[in-house]
Amino acid sequence: MSSSPSVRRGTLVGSTAVLMWGALATLTVLSGDIPPFQLLAMAFTLATFIGLLPALWRGLATRSSRYEEQAAPVANPGYKLPLAVWALGIYGLFGYHFAYFMALRLAPPVAANLINYLWPLLIVLFAGLLPGERLGGRQVVGALAGFGGAALLVTGGGGLRLDAQYAPGYALALLCAFIWSSYSVLSRRVGAVPTRAVAGFCAATAALALVCHLLFETTVWPVGRQWAAVVALGLGPIGAAFYTWDYGVKRGNIQTLGALAYGAPLLSTLLLVAVGLAEPSWTLAAACALIVGGAALARG
Numbered sequence: 001m002s003s004s005p006s007v008r009r010g011t012l013v014g015s016t017a018v019l020m021w022g023a024l025a026t027l028t029v030l031s032g033d034i035p036p037f038q039l040l041a042m043a044f045t046l047a048t049f050i051g052l053l054p055a056l057w058r059g060l061a062t063r064s065s066r067y068e069e070q071a072a073p074v075a076n077p078g079y080k081l082p083l084a085v086w087a088l089g090i091y092g093l094f095g096y097h098f099a100y101f102m103a104l105r106l107a108p109p110v111a112a113n114l115i116n117y118l119w120p121l122l123i124v125l126f127a128g129l130l131p132g133e134r135l136g137g138r139q140v141v142g143a144l145a146g147f148g149g150a151a152l153l154v155t156g157g158g159g160l161r162l163d164a165q166y167a168p169g170y171a172l173a174l175l176c177a178f179i180w181s182s183y184s185v186l187s188r189r190v191g192a193v194p195t196r197a198v199a200g201f202c203a204a205t206a207a208l209a210l211v212c213h214l215l216f217e218t219t220v221w222p223v224g225r226q227w228a229a230v231v232a233l234g235l236g237p238i239g240a241a242f243y244t245w246d247y248g249v250k251r252g253n254i255q256t257l258g259a260l261a262y263g264a265p266l267l268s269t270l271l272l273v274a275v276g277l278a279e280p281s282w283t284l285a286a287a288c289a290l291i292v293g294g295a296a297l298a299r300g
Helices: 005-021 024-030 036-064 083-106 109-116 119-127 137-155 164-189 195-216 226-251 254-260 263-274 282-299
Strands: none
Touching (some): 005 254, 083 109, 109 137, 137 263, 137 282, 195 226
16 A cells, blocks of 8 residues: 655654664663652653753744844744643553553563553554544454564463453553553544644653652662663653654554554564573564564555
């Protein structure tokens, strides 16, 4: 299926988020024993500044111009986000991470992670309900293949047993998948909202994560090189990735992005192997084939 250059560009920009999310596990490990909500508060604070930089740059450029009165005004300088858009952004960024960390507390991490990785498949399915989109067999089969690859990575090929005593954790993990997939698809419905609005969502998420940290955790400050990992998280997987993802789901092929998203756990595992934090295995090779093949099939 052919697409316009602008759609291809949007898909390409959105796919960089998947690349950055591939570094999430490695950077989290390298950041040390920082509690998760504290780490989120620190990283999303940095992410907020990423979104503010363009506005600060435009402001400096305007003030430095000797012809300030003739300079082109910043687009929508007084633009205010509707309350519903604020709710959507906080629901997606903070809601997902809160449910994810609570799921890891209440269920075995392997099972919680696998259920969480239903979100790319749900994006493909939900996107078929958008105006102008249709759900094809290629997209569904490709997303299912990607989920199969993610299942191999998460379980190590050893299968998975769900225990009823962890039902609340499983439910929260499923909620994670629903939150991120619905946030991504609904962001397409508010495509007129500029991507710079993500800075506001990041700021709100940082503040709420700080509250959760103060309520549930004990502060542990990074030391030495751990600071570099925290900064890298805030600039990449928990930073710029949310801006490029927003741009991609609004302007790119959202079903293709959903299928490509299964590249995140694959890239994460490959990077862990590359830095010596994990061992290569046959399951990694099989997962690679399933995820890459599924993404290619979903692209049609």
